[in-house]
Amino acid sequence: GENVEQHPSTLSVQEGDSAVIKCTYSDSASNYFPWYKQELGKGPQLIIDIRSNVGEKKDQRIAVTLNKTAKHFSLHITETQPEDSAVYFCAARPSGTYKYIFGTGTRLKVLA
Amino acid sequence: GAGVSQSPSNKVTEKGKDVELRCDPISGHTALYWYRQSLGQGLEFLIYFQGNSAPDKSGLPSDRFSAERTGGSVSTLTIQRTQQEDSAVYLCASSLEGFSYEQYFGPGTRLTVT
Numbered sequence: 651g652e653n654v655e656q657h658p659s660t661l662s663v664q665e666g667d668s669a670v671i672k673c674t675y676s677d678s679a680s681n682y683f684p685w686y687k688q689e690l691g692k693g694p695q696l697i698i699d700i701r702s703n704v705g706e707k708k709d710q711r712i713a714v715t716l717n718k719t720a721k722h723f724s725l726h727i728t729e730t731q732p733e734d735s736a737v738y739f740c741a742a743r744p745s746g747t748y749k750y751i752f753g754t755g756t757r758l759k760v761l762a
Numbered sequence: 763g764a765g766v767s768q769s770p771s772n773k774v775t776e777k778g779k780d781v782e783l784r785c786d787p788i789s790g791h792t793a794l795y796w797y798r799q800s801l802g803q804g805l806e807f808l809i810y811f812q813g814n815s816a817p818d819k820s821g822l823p824s825d826r827f828s829a830e831r832t833g834g835s836v837s838t839l840t841i842q843r844t845q846q847e848d849s850a851v852y853l854c855a856s857s858l859e860g861f862s863y864e865q866y867f868g869p870g871t872r873l874t875v876t
Binding site: 654656659684686691692693694695696699739741748749750752753754755 | 766793795802803804805806807810812818853855864865867868869870
C-alpha cells in the first residue's frame with residue numbers, strides 16, 4: 651500500500667543552525683504535501699505545504715522542496731530557535747482523495 | 763475563533779470496558795477525520811465524514827471501533843471491549859471540505875487501557 655518514509659526520527663541541532671527533514675512517498679499520484687508541527691500535548695499544526703506543480707516554497711525561516719521524479723520532499727528550517735523544538739510530520743495526499751498518508755515523525759531538538 | 767476541541771483530554775479505562783471520545787469541529791467545517799497516533803508512530807487514518815455522505819470507515823482497525831457524526835457537527839468515536847493495544851492518542855481534525863482545504867487538528871484524547 652501507499653506509505654511515506656521520514657528521516658531522521660530524531661534530530662538535534664545547535665540554536666542558529668539549519669535542520670533538514672526528508673520524506674519519500676510511494677504513490678506517484680500524490681500531489682499535495684503538507685508539513686505539520688506537533689508540540690507536546692497538542693494536535694499537529696500545518697506549518698507549510700507544497701503542491702506537485704511547484705518545486706520549492708518558502709515562508710520566512712521554513713522552506714519545502716519537492717522532487718517529483720525521485721518522489722521525495724524535504725523540510726528546511728534555517729536559523730533554528732528553541733521554540734522550533736517539536737515533532738514534525740510530513741504527509742502526502744493522492745490526487746482526488748481526502749486521505750493523507752503520514753510519515754512517522756521527526757523529533758527536533760534545538761539546543762540553546 | 764474556537765478551534766477543534768476534544769474530550770476528554772485523558773481517559774484511563776480497564777480492559778474490556780467501552781469508551782466514547784468526543785470531537786467538536788470548527789463551526790461550518792463539513793469534513794471531519796479521526797486518526798490514531800500510537801507512540802513513536804505517524805497518524806493512522808480511522809474514519810472520514812463529509813457532509814451528508816456515507817462515511818469512509820475503511821481505516822477502522824476492527825468492528826469494536828465505530829463512529830457517528832450527529833447533525834453534521836459533533837462526532838463520537840466509540841471503542842467497545844477495549845484492549846491494551848487500543849492505547850494511543852486519538853486525534854480529530856476538521857476542514858472546510860474534504861480534500862481542498864487545510865486540516866485543523868484538535869489536541870487529542872490520550873487513551874490508556876490497563
